[in-house]
Amino acid sequence: MTSEADEKRAARSLYVEVEEAEWGWRARSESGTEYHLVLDPKSGQLQCSCPDFVYRSDMAPDFECKHIRALIYFLGRRYLEILHHLGLGYDRRGRTDN
Ligand SMILES: [Zn+2]
Numbered sequence: 854m855t856s857e858a859d860e861k862r863a864a865r866s867l868y869v870e871v872e873e874a875e876w877g878w879r880a881r882s883e884s885g886t887e888y889h890l891v892l893d894p895k896s897g898q899l900q901c902s903c904p905d906f907v908y909r910s911d912m913a914p915d916f917e918c919k920h921i922r923a924l925i926y927f928l929g930r931r932y933l934e935i936l937h938h939l940g941l942g943y944d945r946r947g948r949t950d951n
Contacts, residue, residue, distance in 0.1 A: 862919050869923035877928070879921035888920050899924060 870881045877891040880901070888903040898914075899921045900906065904919040909933075 862917075862922065869900055871920075871924050878924055880923055882920075890920060890924050902925040 860890070861943055868883045871890075872881075874889070876889065880888045882888075883921050888901055890899055890901050892898075893900050900910070901918050901920045903918050905919055906916065906921070909916045918924075924931075
């Protein structure tokens with residue numbers, strides 16, 4: 854279910870910069886505050902060090918803060934680059950190989 858708060862959070866996620874780091878990823882908001890994101894090996898879920906995530910994820914395990922949403926955008930673009938690089942970006946129906 855999408856609430857107004859969810860939509861505002863999604864809009865703000867567009868103003869977050871994401872880059873790779875040794876432990877996972879680093880997200881920087883417009884204000885310059887940096888947070889750390891990791892992929893939890895047990896749950897397979899993304900976790901963020903921001904107060905919003907730390908507070909809300911206790912009550913809602915599927916909660917995605919604006920940094921996690923920005924990271925998903927970032928990863929989506931990287932994935933598309935990889936598909937393009939591998940030549941998988943166009944009509945895969947005729948392919949007989951995997
Ligand atoms: Zn966050």
